[in-house]
Amino acid sequence: MAISLFKGQRVDLTKGNPNLKNILVGLGWDTKKYDGGFDFDLDAAAFLLGANGKVQSDLDFVFYNNLKHSSGSVQHMGDNLTGAGEGDDEQIKVDLTKVPANISKITFTVTIHEADVRKQNFGQVSNAFIRIVDETSGKELIRYDLGEDFSVETAVVVGELYRNGTEWKFNAIGSGYKGGLRSLCLDFGVNV
Amino acid sequence: MEIQRGFRDKLEKYFDPAQTFEVDMNVSGASVYDFSCFGVDNSDKLSDDRYMIFYNQTRSPNGEISYSPYTNGAKFSVNLSGLPASINKLVFTVSIDGSGTMGQINSHSVEIGRSLTMKLSGSDFHDERAIISIEIYRKDTWRIGAVAAGFDGGLRELLKSYGGEEATQAKSHGDDGGQTSQANSYGSSSQAKLYGDGGVQTSQGKSYDSGEAQARKPVELRKGQKVNLDKATGEILINLNWHKGTKGGWFSKSGAIDLDLGCLYELKNGTKGSVQALGKNFGSLTKPPFISLDGDDRTGESSGGENLRVNSARISEIKRILVYTFIYEGARNWQDADGIVTVKCPGSRDVIVKMDEYDKTQGMCAIAMLENVNNETFSVEKLVKFFDGHKTMDEYYNWGLKWVYGRK
Incomplete structure (x- = not known):
């Protein structure tokens, strides 16, 4: 059974699971199905960060316009899932063995596209979750349900995979930010 | 605050x-x-x-x-x-x-x-x-x-x-659902709002707004966008309409534009096939594939365009439907035709797929893909992708049918 995390919890991923290589990071959410107004366009992204918490190149920012990292270690599967329902809304695949040595962590985020124009925020989004599946066995290893009720934020840092010595661990963050994807990019050192 | x-x-x-x-x-x-x-x-x-x-x-x-x-x-x-x-x-x-x-x-x-x-x-x-x-x-x-x-x-x-539930069943105070003439008991002037279409009325004389359900805004898809219809019910209508063009005189170069609507279907039991006028596969609503095509409109004169219908009661037997249109004969005036496919499902917002890309060199356009979602409804994805014919399109979407030439 998958481990269910609470906010702030950190768990081992590869310790006790040393052959873990290909993982699928699934992100999902529900938007209120009220009528009227603009549709929601939520985007998942992954930031590959160095020890200083910043990207070393703009290409370390994997998102809908940069789907595959040059190392082949992180691949965004694009916005091609059915949406509504129990399943993931977006997926990002990670090959832990290919992550370059100078990358200390991979941070996963969800942001609302054109949130200002559409006057949308995460107060209108519910049941957000992140889960990690071992692609080889198909087993779900970790699940973090962001039970936190977000308010007027337009970006959420969901969680991060980080190195701990030779092992990989996961940290359930679940923090909201105003300023959308742009503010996250600036924080992580991506040139926007 | x-x-x-x-x-x-x-x-x-x-x-x-x-x-x-x-x-x-x-x-x-x-x-x-x-x-x-x-x-x-x-x-x-x-x-x-x-x-x-x-x-x-x-x-x-x-x-x-x-x-x-x-x-x-x-x-x-x-x-x-x-x-x-x-x-x-x-x-x-x-x-x-x-x-x-x-x-x-x-x-x-x-x-x-x-x-x-x-x-x-x-x-x-x-x-x-x-x-x-x-x-x-x-x-x-x-x-x-x-x-x-x-x-x-x-x-x-x-x-x-x-x-x-509406007041007549749930909250009536001895009201049998008919209209009474009692005035509003809060002392304001009698508000016996009587709606001709049988609006809900409680014994206190005020009724719900019983007008026809507000038409809900249609959803126009972007290329590659996929949405789910609400729970599929009744007959799902897939309508193709376009600018018919004029028949023109003896020397006229622009003719009537004849778009043909059709679909490839794949049933859950593995059966695959097509519903289209060419070859006279008009399908059936009551028998597999539970998809039918209205008679062929060769000049587009019937102002409603062409329709495919899907029997949603049999949705659990249908895996996916690829809706396409092709120009059987004549110039591939896709831009002049400006086709629009509307997917109408009772209870859902209309889903509109505009054919807003044009390839004059190709006669076949895959417009939309409908896929079974949990046997409850279909998702609709806008494709608008051009091919030179049925076979190439079939291969692209992994259908695996055998295609031979036909005539109308």
């Missing part, structure tokens, strides 16, 4: 939710507005309709919520600690009685516990007839959510969306 749409927080940060407090709502505008509070359970359902507090039911069973209107608004007095455990959330709404839309209001204000205020204006809305204003809900502790979302319907549709 002023709050905006999307705001969520624990009530206890602003006032003591254990004490009775007020939710004061008003609207400045030209229509008649009704203010209501729905006390719903944790499935968002009005399982106990005594907890719909509005002009016709102004007090909940133990007085935990009570309603008192004023000129252009209403105050709800709320005692959260008195609510039964089954009530998980209070939804406060405004709905229009009669004509008008929320886009036309001047303003809508809500004040909660004399501590939080939300102010909206008509520009926050469009042509909706109701607003879901705020929600007060339990999650570890009592919280507030500033929803501020428009709703495409009036009070009757709001009630329905919370799974409630």
